[in-house]
Amino acid sequence: MSNPNAVDADLVIHASWIIPATEDNLVHRDACLAVADGKILGICSSHAADGHFRAGKTLHLDGQVLIPGLINTHGHAAMTLFRGIADDLPLQTWLEQHIWPLEAQFVSEDFVYQGTQLAIAEMIRSGTTCFADMYFFPEASARAATEAGMRVQLAAPVIDFPNPWSANADEGIFKTTQLHDAWRNSELVSTAFGPHAPYSVADGPLKRIAVLAEELDLPIHMHVHETALEVAQAVRDLGQRPIKRLYDLGLLSPRLICVHATQLNEQDIELLKESGAHVAHCPESNLKLASGFCPVDTLLTRGINVCLGTDGAASNNDLDMFSEMRSAALLAKAVSGDASALPAYRALRMATLDGARALGLDRMTGSLEPGKCADIVAVRLDELNTVPVHNPVSQLVYSTQASQVSHVWVNGKQLLNDGELTSINRRNLLEIARHWQDTLGTRYDTAKQ
Ligand SMILES: [Zn+2]
Known part of the structure; x- marks a missing residue:
């Protein structure tokens, strides 16, 4: 009764x-x-x-x-269309000789819309309900996400050099504010600033982002200390490590999500802790590109919030947060030499509530609590x-x-x-993937010869 x-x-x-x-x-x-x-x-x-x-x-x-629902805090959804196209290469070679030329040639609004649809289908199928995405034409990703009923935080890219979406950093910043205006009342879409990396954005735009993020109350999402080479070049060219530079520019704060963070010394860790910045750990992408190991156990011990991301399917090569949790837990034990590092319940929290905290969405999602x-x-x-x-x-x-x-x-x-997708037509997606397989495959093979 x-x-x-x-x-x-x-x-x-x-x-x-x-x-x-x-x-x-x-x-x-x-x-x-x-x-x-x-x-x-x-x-x-x-x-x-x-x-x-x-x-x-x-x-x-x-x-x-x-x-x-699992929260994938870092990725480039549309890059799913590049899955398996340039494997087994070091990061700089992979980026400079393969990914960037491919993006210059193929990335368009259609590419992003269709690639993001494919990524969303894979993510829903593997239990992800929210993803943070840094890629060109974020308005196309927003469309794909809302049509599929998926939650997304768009980290609109800001890069100094011309790219398929913007001519320079100023245009990237302007378009980010437009994106925020367009989607500010959406139940599913939120916006963040996405300065690509310390080496690809100059001091001026970074300072403006710090100010605008405060004014508009937006997160900042950035690749930081991904490789030893990135840190060494910054020290050689600018005389300081990137995290210290970001601190001096006013970017280190609870708004900032530092993606990767595989190269951290004591001063870096202290600055992360002092500022309340978050770390998005992408263990499988770091392993595949041999970028290094994020010292997760040390960061957690120091009270720094660490969440999980897959990165793009071109460097993972899937968007499966279950295998990401497993890889994170196993890698933390190997790196710290301590089998008790990153226990299972903590890995699950990194993939849920701690991810929501990093994206500033924890009042809305990340745990099963009344009102969320x-x-x-x-x-x-x-x-x-x-x-x-x-x-x-x-x-x-x-x-x-x-x-x-x-x-x-x-x-x-x-x-x-x-097990069946309700908001996305699987058959259509397979046809779309086949189209890009033919288009990219033919031209990519020719370009390599
Ligand atoms: Zn990335």
């Missing part, structure tokens, strides 16, 4: 486990989560559901775990590779395959139903 004091819910999802990602190792067993108007109403034990909620629709997910948006993922743990379930958090980080993601909701809207 329904309790007269019960609250109306559009949807009540019962699952064998619910992990809100609010506290370390908190797992609700045989529980349910209620959703109304796209927001989370609450969580209670399944047998008490009728006392709390009057369900419009009820879903029973036995053998499954509910977690907050219903960004929810269900994962099947009753598969041969994830039983017995002694510890669902351990299974999620160390054993789960992305294909075990069964259902995904963003803002309460279902985007994946029993």
